[in-house]
Amino acid sequence: MPSRDGGSWNAMITAYSKNYRAGDALGLFSKMIGEGVFASEVTFASVLGSCGDALELWMSRQVHGLVVKYGYVGNVILESSLVDVYGKCRAMVDARRKFDEIENPNDVSWNVIVRRYLEMDEGGEAINMFSRMIRMKVKPMSFTVSNAVLACLSIGGLKEGLQIHGFGIKINMEEDEVVSSTLISMYAKCGDLESSRRIFNLPCSKNLISYTSMVSAYAMSGRMIEARELFDQMPERTVISWNVMLACYTRSFEWDKALDFVIMMRRKTKEADHVTLGLILNMCAAIPDVELGKQVHGYAYRHGLYSNLFVGNALLDMYGKCGNLTSARIWFYEMSHSRDKVSWNALLTSYARRGMSEEAMLIFEKMLGEAKPCKFTFGTLLAACANIFELEVGKQIHAFMIRNGYDIDIVISGALVDMYSKCRCVLYAMNVFDKTDSKDLILFNSMILGCSHNGMGGKVVELFERMDKEGIKPDRVTFQGLLHACISEGRVEMGRRYFDVMSDKYCLLPELEHYVSMVELYGQYGFMDELESFLTNMPFDPTSTILMRVFDYSRKYKCLKLGNWACDRLNELNPLVPFRFDIMDNS
Template identity: 55%
Template sequence: MAVSASSILKRLLQNINHKPQNLNSITKSILSHLNSGRLQQAVSVLFASPEPLPYSLYAHLFALCSSKKDIVEARKLECHLVTFSQFPPVFLLNRAIEAYGKCECLNDARELFDEMPERDGGSWNSMITAYARNGFQESALCLFSEMNREGIVPNLISFVSVLGCCGVVLEFGFSRQVHAMAIKYGHSKNVILGSSLVDVYGKCGVMRDARRMFDEIENPTDVSWNVIVRRYLEVGDGKESVLMFFKMIRDGAKPLNFTFSNALVACSSMSALQEGMQIHAVVAKINYEKDKVVSSSLINMYVKCGHLESAHAVFDQLGSKDLISWTAIMSGYAVSGRNREARELFNMMPERNLISWNAMLAGYTRLSQWEDALEFIFLLQRTTKEIDHVTLVLILNVCAGLSDVEMGKQVHGFIYRHGFSTNIFVSNALLNMYGKCGTLNSARVWFHQMSRGRDTVSWNALLTSYARHQRGEQAISLFSEMQWESRPSIYIFGTLIAACGNIFALNHGKQIHGFMVRKCYELNMVIRGALVSMYCKCHRTLYALMIFKEADSRDVVLWNIMVFGLCHNGRGREVLELIGLMEEEGVKPDHVTFHGILLACICEHEAGLGRRYFNSMSNDYFIIPRMEHYECMIELYSRCGCMEDLEEFVKSMPFEPTVAMLTRVFDACMKHGAVRFGEWAAEQHNRLNPSSPLRYELKDNRKTGR
């Protein structure tokens, strides 16, 4: 049988041979030690006394044990109290329970609670609070229910503690019952209880009830306002969060630093620069600019809204820059893709933590600067031994970017040895690394080792790996397995449909399309683009056009997919008709669109129309023609036999024609008998590619003399 520390102490007390001593002198000695900050010596003097001391002294000592979290001295106090006082007052035993709770010794607290000959409401409150403070919310709620069955009337402290527990475990129904009881016992107007109800309803995501409760508070405190601003932010309603912040200002309440922070985060989430600048003005007005929480939030807000200079200005105004502010401005530059400035700031930082290292490494990976990222990883290894799951994910991304599977395997070994294998983010990054490096067997083995830890991201990573390496059949087969374990995400369908198009698996593609329709998945722009591309590759342009025309809105990417799909099927005339509709809808073509238009002109042998569209690129849309556009025009003139136009076009290009272009020109000259131009093309070709010379041997028999 386990023996508690309190029982041992009681037995020791009963066996000690004490010398009688004057209680007044004992009390003076204890107070002298306390005045000098010597709690342990004070309790030792009390512990040696063979008689109980004044109850007020016990209460004072229990409070000191609570504040200092000194469990040993708290146990000594309780043992002395219950050993030498025949009927210890309930309020003192309640103080002992509170001390045990604050010292995180719930077994001692519950043992004392259960052994108390009588308990009052304070006893229950102390035990409930102890459970709540130490993360045992379910036990606190069970004890509250038992308290009500015993007929004990809860007080305000009980209600607030229990509501806090409901918020942690998201017990919306239970919190409604507690709310009703609080009204029954006359606490409905209490601002602390009202704020707690706003908090718990907000945490449970029921903002309608949270807002109604907030509106019923007659005089909301700063804490009340902070709660409602934060809860709107957490449910993703940044707009309402900011509106409540400004309502708070209009009502004359002074925001807390965290209220500012929450409102600024809400502005960041919406890229609401104007509102953020207005909040900045309030910050300056009430002199909160030097607050570390507020200043960091201001920096992050300006960064997220694309105003790095303003973020740097806030940083420069700080009198003393701490690690948080340094990390905020450095990561701001890294997030914005300005890695050179970010690295300069990183090098200037007087101290760094793991968040700083991760932010800089993330900046390199975001821009695919793999060599710089690798060099930075080596620096990290030489400088610090700290590493977390975020660092490992970033390192695995670098391995994938460099296609360095050997380094990835070393990281895998580190993950295994240091217990990171169960972290889903690390596991998925490892799976992604093996897939991108083309080691599909290792990817599949690791996927099976993940077992029950897999999620939708895991399936998507493996499916994408198969599809990326032309293993469309395996990807489609894996999709069938996936349905037994996880609901597919919308992103997986894009990968699968693309795989079907690449292997011309029309039936599988139609089945996946039908599955999405039956399961009520939204056919967003990406999925519609994948379906259009798949049907076009499988020569089902009618289906592709139906999907295209059913879209509520069409961006230029979807238009381009449809244009190229029709060109792939030799339907150039329909492309030229669609371009008119595109202009009517106000969608501005890009260089890809014009490439498709020129391919359509080639299909239809429309040399004049092609020339007009080519000129329109730079004249009307300010798009500089690229190599592929020049190649299309050469192909178009060659096919149509427009040799004069071809010669004029080639010789007026802003760059020298490539070997491939000259070869196509030469072939056209051979076909259409353009001797002089053909000889010129052969001469230019042979100068660029002497190892494979061309020779024009046909005689010109045309009236043009070319």
């Protein structure tokens, strides 16, 4: 152009801004100011929008200064834009200061400040600003009401949510599709599906968003039949609707139905995004079905979704869980341009899950040069150390976590207790256990099993009594550890007591391993009469494992009657390899 005025510059800057080319818009604005061209209010509005898109806090402050210099203070649109850009750049102190300077904030101004507080996880402050807006007699936008409801959800404030719902009814916003969809989600997450359905059934509430919200609400509550019925009634569906229903099946581990749903989805729609592929790959990993996973991999290549990190990590996890470590490793190296700590953790876990603990350790060493490990990585590594009895490496991992300030929560404490116990370093395990503030059943079980397998039966009893005092109800694993401790220390009477109290006091039905433990406890210490009585009263026929142990103990203690009984039962189970009981033959 041979000559340009403010309108020409503004048109170009606005065009860049509206087409999400924030960098170009800001560059052109800088050039405009450098050439001394006067910027209008419209120009500043576009530039502030671009600053927010690019998260340019430093540039936003400069533009703010120019707004003041040009005398546009008092323009509520520009002032609201400044609140918005400071909020987007996470400078909420500046955003609030600017908002408080607005003489007469309008509904857009209030919507901006409520939304930015919500995005900063300051739900309480978002609700306070919404309440203040109501007191100022400003009628909120539907988005503001929706954001206020979401803020209530973020702080678990159902009471406040009910009050906002009541206010929404008062100003005739209950049937607005944005507000109604948010209310459906709020009541569903608070467990009140009846209220969710009542809002959904309002004449103006049945739209694509509310249908999707209601399907998700039923599914999250485990009411899959109603979720599917409602999904089938939807007059139209988007890829989000399909993803919600597929996610419901995968979340509830209904893999057969998930597979049937994927087949139906491919027949009825060609739409699929990165979320769809991720969900299908999760299903392939769980079934497991590596061939279907490879088909999804091919689809991702053909449709340009293979470079999406979410899809890439899902592929890596699928190959690992299906046991195809070669493909997992190849794909991991192909992801070198975009992989993150989730990618490293998925590969490391794949090797550890297959018992290849040494390889998992080597992967961890390489990981340290590229990504910061998370606590889940350490949990996997500690389990690998426990599998190969690598005490020194386990200690190094423990020390690494302490030096680098990682939170050693109850999950990591359990992994440390398990690792130290399996490496026969029970004092270290007990030290970790004692330093854990909040102990749960899993941690107690890890410590009980650790002491049990390391010949510390007295400590096992002490831990069980401590569990009882702290009000933690034992499970079948707890009693397995107790019975093993009784076997190692020869406490037959105590073992019998624990076996009885398992069902009498804690209403836990003994499983096969508990019966095997009792057979071993009676048989190992020669309580053959008690063993015979125990076998007679068993609620199921003895397995070959139990019969073999009875056979061996009968020969050891020369118990003819019980030995012949075990021999006959073994011959019934396997007539091709006959057993013969001879108390003189102890070979």
